[in-house]
Amino acid sequence: MTHVSALDLLDRLNDENGNYAEVLDEGSMRVEIGRHAAGDAAPKNPHTEDELYYVVAGTGKVRVGDDVHTVEPGDTVFVERGLEHDFFAIEEDLVTLVVFADSSNPSSYSLRD
Template identity: 55%
Template sequence: MEPIRVDDVLDRLDREDEPFVEFLRRDSLSLELYRLEAGATDPQEPHTEDEVYYVVSGVAKIRIGDETHPVEAGDVVFVEREVDHSFFDIREDLVTLIFFAPPYGSLTEES
């Protein structure tokens, strides 16, 4: 497999109507690029998969369950499946790389 350039994925994201784009999917995981503009509201709801966020750029806070943490470029954040979480106080446009394991949408509430 050829390396994937994040700039190419950002260009693809510019053409989407959603704040995210999936760009890699395998049996064990999927990857998405997720972007929220400064001041935006994060519409996420808990997922059925574990997630790891790598903050590519931006400054914000993330609420995970009852905990709140500041995040900025270079930070890595783990969110366990089914845990309520969202970004807020987005002070600079936020771009995150999301690793879902197993792949996003591959599990259901009954799994």
């Protein structure tokens, strides 16, 4: 069993350089927490795994392929492996929990800018 406090995750994110911190890596699943400041844009970052984003806090827009949606706390966004996607027009600091399915290929992490 793995138990992680959301407050501890946010503290860890504050202490690390970059926008993402790893929550867990358990074979076929990897989970990260990410944050992007208001006014920023997250670069397009296709991966070799399917991804699920859960919006914890903040508001903005997400582009997945050719589709664009507004996101707010409680929203989920599914991104099929290999599909370009990005967050942009971030109005309030955006915090997401990111679940990568089938993380058997660790080299996919190197695709993130």
